[in-house]
Amino acid sequence: xxxxxxxxxxxxxxxxxxxxxxxxxxxxxxxxxxxxxxxxxxxxxxxxxxxxxxxxxxxxxxxxxxxxxxxxxxxxxxxxxxxxxxxxxxxxxxxxxxxxxxxxxxxxxxxxxxxxxxxxxxxxxxxxxxxxxxxxxxxxxxxxxxxxxxxxxxxxxxxxxxxxxxxxxxxxxxxxxxxxxxxxxxxxxxxxxxxxxxxxxxxxxxxxxxxxxxxxxxxxxxxxxxxxxxxxxxxxxxxxxxxxxxxxxxxxxxxxxxxxxxxxxxxxxxxxxxxxxxxxxxxxxxxxxxxxxxxxxxxxxxxxxxxxxxxx
Amino acid sequence: xxxxxxxxxxxxxxxxxxxxxxxxxxxxxxxxxxxxxxxxxxxxxxxxxxxxxxxxxxxxxxxxxxxxxxxxxxxxxxxxxxxxxxxxxxxxxxxxxxxxxxxxxxxxxxxxxxxxxxxxxxxxxxxxxxxxxxxxxxxxxxxxxxxxxxxxxxxxxxxxxxxxxxxxxxxxxxxxxxxxxxxxxxxxxxxxxxxxxxxxxxxxxxxxxxxxxxxxxxxxxxxxxxxxxxxxxxxxxxxxxxxxxxxxxxxxxxxxxxxxxxxxxxxxxxxxxxxxxxxx
Numbered sequence: 001x002x003x004x005x006x007x008x009x010x011x012x013x014x015x016x017x018x019x020x021x022x023x024x025x026x027x028x029x030x031x032x033x034x035x036x037x038x039x040x041x042x043x044x045x046x047x048x049x050x051x052x053x054x055x056x057x058x059x060x061x062x063x064x065x066x067x068x069x070x071x072x073x074x075x076x077x078x079x080x081x082x083x084x085x086x087x088x089x090x091x092x093x094x095x096x097x098x099x100x101x102x103x104x105x106x107x108x109x110x111x112x113x114x115x116x117x118x119x120x121x122x123x124x125x126x127x128x129x130x131x132x133x134x135x136x137x138x139x140x141x142x143x144x145x146x147x148x149x150x151x152x153x154x155x156x157x158x159x160x161x162x163x164x165x166x167x168x169x170x171x172x173x174x175x176x177x178x179x180x181x182x183x184x185x186x187x188x189x190x191x192x193x194x195x196x197x198x199x200x201x202x203x204x205x206x207x208x209x210x211x212x213x214x215x216x217x218x219x220x221x222x223x224x225x226x227x228x229x230x231x232x233x234x235x236x237x238x239x240x241x242x243x244x245x246x247x248x249x250x251x252x253x254x255x256x257x258x259x260x261x262x263x264x265x266x267x268x269x270x271x272x273x274x275x276x277x278x279x280x281x282x283x284x285x286x287x288x289x290x291x292x293x294x295x296x297x298x299x300x301x302x303x304x305x306x307x308x309x310x311x312x
Numbered sequence: 313x314x315x316x317x318x319x320x321x322x323x324x325x326x327x328x329x330x331x332x333x334x335x336x337x338x339x340x341x342x343x344x345x346x347x348x349x350x351x352x353x354x355x356x357x358x359x360x361x362x363x364x365x366x367x368x369x370x371x372x373x374x375x376x377x378x379x380x381x382x383x384x385x386x387x388x389x390x391x392x393x394x395x396x397x398x399x400x401x402x403x404x405x406x407x408x409x410x411x412x413x414x415x416x417x418x419x420x421x422x423x424x425x426x427x428x429x430x431x432x433x434x435x436x437x438x439x440x441x442x443x444x445x446x447x448x449x450x451x452x453x454x455x456x457x458x459x460x461x462x463x464x465x466x467x468x469x470x471x472x473x474x475x476x477x478x479x480x481x482x483x484x485x486x487x488x489x490x491x492x493x494x495x496x497x498x499x500x501x502x503x504x505x506x507x508x509x510x511x512x513x514x515x516x517x518x519x520x521x522x523x524x525x526x527x528x529x530x531x532x533x534x535x536x537x538x539x540x541x542x543x544x545x546x547x548x549x550x551x552x553x554x555x556x557x558x559x560x561x562x563x564x565x566x567x568x569x570x571x572x573x574x575x576x577x578x579x580x581x582x583x584x585x586x587x588x589x590x591x592x
Contacts (some may be wrong), residue, residue: 028454052450052485060443060477067447070420070433072373073454075447091474094437095444099420 003171003204010108010165012144014039016151017076021047024074024155030065032058032079038108038165040078058083062091062103069101074155081107081123081164089129096160097133104154105130108165111251112279112296113201115167118286123164124279128256130162131229137161137182138229140250140258142203143173146226149180157182164200166251168289171204173224183227185235191221194307195239195246197262199225202249202277202298209249209303220307231261233269240270245310249277249303251293275306315361321533324395325355330586331391331404333563337582339408342416345560345572347388349497350464352536353555354378357462358392360533362540364459367397370429374457377448379433381441382466382495383417384574389431390414398430439472441465442492446482449490460544464493468500471509476521482550483522491543492523492552495530497559503570518552530555531562563588 006012021027021043031053035041044051052068054061058079065077077084084107085092096103107130110123130138139154139161141147147165154161173188180186188203189210198206203224210220221243223235239246246266250258259276266274277298284296293299316324328351336342357363357378364376380389387407394401406412413419413426417436423429433444445463452459465475482490500508511517518525524546528535536555543551559573560566563585566577577585 028451050454052481054477054481055484057474057477057481059439059474060446060481063440063443063474063478064447064450064481067444067449068451069447070444071377071448071451071455073451090437091440091443094434095440099434101420 005169006144006172008167008169009141009144009147010167011039012147013106013151013163013165014042016148018042018046020152020155021050026072026074027155028052028068028073028075030054030061030068030075030077032056032061032083034079037080038078038106040076058088059091062088063095065103066095066101069103070099074102076104076106078106078108080121081110081126082121085123085126085129092133097135100135100159102158103160105160105162106165107162109167110164111166111200112284112292112298113166113168113251113289115289115292116286119283122284124253124284125256126164127228127252127258131256131261133160135159136229137227139182139227140164140199141226142200142224143170145172145174145176145178146180150226153180153182166201170201173203183230183232185232186224186226187221187235188224189220189222191219192243193218193220193245194310195221195223195243196249196303196307197223197225197236197239197246197258198249199228199258200251202251205298205300206249206303208300209307212300212304213307216308218307218311225258225262228258228261231265233265236262236265237269240266240272244272245307246272246274247277247303247306247310248274251279251298253279254281273310275310277302277306316359318533321355321360324359325351325533326589327395328355328388328391329589331394332387333577333582333585335387335391335404335407336576337579338405340576341408342387342576343384343574344387344576345566346382346466346497347385348561348563349557349559350385350388350495352531352533353464353493353495354388354392356533356536356540358396360537362537362544363462367430370398373455374459376459377432377445377461379435379441379445379461379463380418381435381463382438382469383435386414386416386418389418393430399428438466438469439474442475442478445490446478446485446487449487450485453489459489461490462493463490464495466500467494467496467498467505467511468508470494470511479518479521479523486548487550488547490550492550494552494554495557496554497557499559499570499573501573514554522549524549524551525554526551527554528556530557562592
């Protein structure tokens with residue numbers, strides 16, 4: 001189904017953060033010289049004295065954000081997912097997660113859908129790394145509407161969080177008035193035969209897959225599991241009990257992302273067969289986003305295939 | 313509060329040294345030698361009037377901050393906090409023991425949950441404290457407070473690249489309310505800094521980054537105190553005190569012996585060391 005295109009998650013984040021800055025003068029932003037890519041530039045233009053570009057130095061970026069937060073500011077730190085999570089991981093662990101302070105991390109240009117810049121720029125392990133940080137909430141929004149709500153919701157909690165923001169414009173999934181709650185999956189479609197659990201740009205593909213499955217007489221439930229940690233155990237339990245089969249789809253390496261979180265939850269609560277549509281244990285390559293998603297298997301067709309395999 | 317006399321500070325320094333030795337020997341592990349080298353600096357800060365703080369109101373927003381980036385010198389921090397009245401001295405007997413909020417390296421969240429004030433940061437993964445200090449300095453400046461942030465690093469610690477990222481950024485933001493203190497005791501885990509990774513000459517490195525640099529004998533309160541006063545009065549750029557010290561000072565059989573890094577004294581050595589401190 002053709003869906004109306006919306007803004008990218010990174011742009012929706014940047015616009016929302018700038019709006020938050022108007023209402024809250026304790027919000028500060030730290031950048032690693034990519035604010036025109038992450039869109040924290042919107043905030044920087046409005047509030048230059050609360051914006052700190054510390055240069056291409058992610059370790060110090062996180063440390064400065066943590067210091068600002070320790071002295072009572074609400075700090076948002078943003079760079080590319082690959083750089084902020086991988087280059088500054090010990091700082092996230094030691095200066096943010098361990099002291100459990102209010103720093104929000106936004107990693108943009110996550111996944112392979114950044115396209116032509118290639119694997120060095122693709123954060124494909126960021127969710128796994130973020131989930132391995134105690135005290136962190138981890139969010140992967142699907143569209144601009146839910147991103148705005150997620151950013152506002154994160155601003156309302158006092159503990160650290162990671163928000164993953166992709167580069168390309170993505171289809172609109174939500175209406176402006178759709179409710180959003182941290183830690184609670186959004187049920188986008190009801191179904192009794194299989195549940196597709198997805199997040200990020202795979203949510204639109206999950207809905208496309210559900211349409212295709214319906215043509216074949218398979219009714220798929222679709223859950224947007226935007227919060228990977230804490231993941232919605234209750235929604236997963238219902239899915240396992242009521243549909244008996246689960247397909248998880250994410251733009252992330254197989255290890256440690258949404259698939260792992262769902263699998264753990266299923267096994268603990270109500271074991272049923274689960275299939276995964278995600279990235280194999282390898283690095284991708286340069287190419288157009290569309291070509292990459294196809295070549296590396298992140299398609300509605302593969303979700304359909306996985307669901308039908310479970311139905312056999 | 314009237315600043316205590318030099319004799320009084322020297323007396324407190326002896327007490328802190330004895331507490332470091334006693335608590336680590338009792339714990340059976342820890343880094344007494346790394347703690348001993350920083351005593352004069354910490355004593356001047358906490359008790360000499362150079363650190364604006366209130367043990368009864370540890371989260372006072374206008375306070376100065378002391379961040380112990382060389383987290384393995386935690387026994388020094390705990391001894392000073394106890395002596396200053398942040399918590400009862402009896403707590404020092406629980407150092408490194410299960411459930412104690414005074415852990416092997418400073419644990420901010422645990423200390424806060426236990427109602428223990430004065431621990432400004434979780435440290436122990438080296439190289440991170442100066443960035444935290446810069447964040448505090450920027451935050452207190454935004455709030456319009458006259459707060460100064462002191463960060464003590466080791467001389468081995470400054471081999472970490474993040475330290476120099478923070479050095480760059482502090483100059484960019486003209487963070488004159490930030491003072492780094494390099495406790496230059498000359499040794500790191502496996503040997504002398506001269507052998508492992510020689511950073512000398514250190515002074516021109518900081519100067520090249522635009523910092524105000526003082527190079528002092530960090531074991532002499534007579535040099536430490538004026539250096540802290542100048543650092544606080546310095547305007548327009550961040551400042552650093554290269555504090556030349558001696559690891560294990562003043563216990564003769566610990567000095568110059570790299571095998572004593574991360575090792576407590578035996579009961580007999582501790583008793584002899586304490587007797588030596590009392591006598592001198």
